[in-house]
Amino acid sequence: MAELIRVSATSRSTAVAGAIAGVMRQQRYAEVQAIGASAVNQAIKAIAIARGYLEQDNIDLAVVPAFTDVVIDGNERTALRIAVFVRPTEMNDRLN
Numbered sequence: 001m002a003e004l005i006r007v008s009a010t011s012r013s014t015a016v017a018g019a020i021a022g023v024m025r026q027q028r029y030a031e032v033q034a035i036g037a038s039a040v041n042q043a044i045k046a047i048a049i050a051r052g053y054l055e056q057d058n059i060d061l062a063v064v065p066a067f068t069d070v071v072i073d074g075n076e077r078t079a080l081r082i083a084v085f086v087r088p089t090e091m092n093d094r095l096n
Contacts, residue, residue, distance in 0.1 A: 009038035017049035032082040062087035
């Protein structure tokens, strides 16, 4: 099962980026989930920062966003779930 990284409006984008980078180095796939515009903003910034962290490892990222329904405290909410993949590049093809 994919690692689910939950992001809130108050999440530090650099901390989330570190979590994303760590999961991507080990599992090469992660899912990032956010509810609300501010949380989605933090999630997208974190993915962009994680790309920078992973550059030294010759890993680049690609994402696929999708809406999903989640239940929080008995209430159904719509979340944005972002699947994060390793993007094939010429350099990481040679290294892997």
